Amino acid sequence: MEASRGCPFSCNFCVLTGHEQYRYRPIDHVIRDIRDRMVFNERIPGLTGDTFAFLDNNLGGSPRYLRELCEALMPLKKIWGCALTFNVLRDPELVRLMGLAGCRYVYTGLESLNPESISSMNKGQNKLSEVREVIQRAFASGIVLSFGLLVGADGDTNEYLERVPEYLHDLGDHCPTFLGIVCPYPETPFFAQVAAEGRLLPGVTSRDLDGYTLCHRPARLHPSEAIEHFQRLSRTIGRGSTTWRSCSSARSRRWGSRGTSSRGPRGGGRAASRRRRGGDASLTRRAGGARPRPAPYDSSIGL
Ligand code: SF4
Known part of the structure; x- marks a missing residue:
């Protein structure tokens, strides 16, 4: 209805x-x-x-x-x-x-x-x-x-x-x-913002706009950090639930994270090979461990 x-x-x-x-x-x-x-x-x-x-x-x-x-x-x-x-x-x-x-x-x-x-x-x-x-x-x-x-x-x-x-x-x-x-869906204000700031990740296609694949570079996180948190929360918060299983790590892997394969369910081919060629400088930097962690979060959520 x-x-x-x-x-x-x-x-x-x-x-x-x-x-x-x-x-x-x-x-x-x-x-x-x-x-x-x-x-x-x-x-x-x-x-x-x-x-x-x-x-x-x-x-x-x-x-x-x-x-x-x-x-x-x-x-x-x-x-x-x-x-x-x-x-x-x-x-x-x-x-x-x-x-x-x-x-x-x-x-x-x-x-x-x-x-x-x-x-x-x-x-x-x-x-x-x-x-x-x-x-x-x-x-x-x-x-x-x-x-x-x-x-x-x-x-x-x-x-x-x-x-x-x-x-x-x-x-x-x-x-x-x-x-x-x-997800930066096209024609949303968020898409306009991340596109204008050059924060859309390379190689994103429409099939990535599924709400479970990282398509942009968050303002205060490295992409691999965002993916790691998503994977961990998917595993720990919703264990046993169908919804949570479906949004677990596999699809996000194509953007790479520490200790996991860069090959996603659709092969992860272009993104993975681009990273291997050094095409995404920041991902390469993160993998090398040279990027410093952000300043500590000091805001109370007021719960
Ligand atoms: S409240 Fe929900 S439906 Fe309304 S604009 Fe925000 S996300 Fe969309």
């Missing part, structure tokens, strides 16, 4: 930014579709027999609309899930209303626990000091809250990425369901 399209926010890496205006359907049309046109599989017992998901990019793009939608959903007694932005979850009354209307699952793009990375992504709607409270509030309303984290944002440092498991532990070991690498 879709009730809306687009998003009112402007995260710099998002393909919607600058391209999709936020708009939503009349609530009575949405309710009619759920009530009269949606086919539920009655043979599946339990909760799933009356369950559906909103596929909207941001069901909470208009909190007023979401509030009215929840009120209209209540009599249907359906179970549903959705994706929406962090600002909605900061509103206790709205979260409670969502729970009463049958919402049991919410995905939100938290993206980072590092305020400098949040700022670099233009994602000011995410208030990191409220993450713990927001998770607990959702649970108290019967809603499972899952979130995504990204590696390689311009605020990321070795010190921050090394401490991500610790930060997650402080949040109650609430694991993200998605771990990716910030």
